[in-house]
Amino acid sequence: MPIILSIETSTTNCSVSLSKEGETLVLKEDNNANYSHAESLHVFINDVLETANIDKAQIDAIAVSKGPGSYTGLRIGVSAAKGLCYALEKPLISISTLDALARQVNTQEGVIVPMLDARRMEVYSAIYDYKFNLLRETEAQILDEFSFKEELNKSKVFFVGNGTEKTKALLFHENAVYIDNKLPSANEMSALAHAKYKIGDTEDVAYFEPFYLKDFIALKPKKR
Numbered sequence: 001m002p003i004i005l006s007i008e009t010s011t012t013n014c015s016v017s018l019s020k021e022g023e024t025l026v027l028k029e030d031n032n033a034n035y036s037h038a039e040s041l042h043v044f045i046n047d048v049l050e051t052a053n054i055d056k057a058q059i060d061a062i063a064v065s066k067g068p069g070s071y072t073g074l075r076i077g078v079s080a081a082k083g084l085c086y087a088l089e090k091p092l093i094s095i096s097t098l099d100a101l102a103r104q105v106n107t108q109e110g111v112i113v114p115m116l117d118a119r120r121m122e123v124y125s126a127i128y129d130y131k132f133n134l135l136r137e138t139e140a141q142i143l144d145e146f147s148f149k150e151e152l153n154k155s156k157v158f159f160v161g162n163g164t165e166k167t168k169a170l171l172f173h174e175n176a177v178y179i180d181n182k183l184p185s186a187n188e189m190s191a192l193a194h195a196k197y198k199i200g201d202t203e204d205v206a207y208f209e210p211f212y213l214k215d216f217i218a219l220k221p222k223k224r
Helices: 037-052 071-088 097-102 148-153 166-168 184-198
Strands: 003-008 013-020 023-033 061-067 094-096 111-117 120-130 132-143 159-161 177-178
Touching: 003 037, 003 071, 013 184, 023 037, 023 184, 037 071, 061 071, 061 097, 061 184, 071 097, 071 148, 071 184, 094 097, 094 184, 097 111, 097 184, 111 166, 148 166, 159 166, 166 177
Parallel strands: 003 061, 061 094, 111 159, 159 177
Antiparallel strands: 003 013, 013 023, 111 120, 120 132
């Protein structure tokens, strides 16, 4: 019965879960707009282990949300996961951030579009059917009034994630369903990580890098 520690830091939500056989035992998370991941992540890891009364040595694998998302957030999460894998000599499992986010939608119809806010009118998005089969790969997508037109004309489209706010302002189709206040969480990573662990789908710890999708652009500080 594998025990997996999952780490999600791709957005403002710093999230850690501990799972057994794909079921979340303990979840610790905090959505802080100031991106306090560097201060909170290791505290959360220790908290979930202590709450579950499980020693680090008992963990069978470490799972990490691989992106897309915040460049800094992903760096922090992946660095922590790789450090634990090296220290504990455990395998690393990577989970698509949008795949896990899509699992927060419970429906028996239509398609699911998990989306994360990027710059200006851009989002990171993918498309899944209601059984979570991937229909369109992850893209950095600039939104306009014609976005997802084909999907919306066919069936219900469930939009989830912090990219929904800018989508609402453009798409008013009767088939558009907006699921608000949802961010990627380590909770949904539990089952996905367990499935990958069972088939030995792991990463090379030395060479694994987050899926940034776009190059990092440093913004100049505003002059005072």
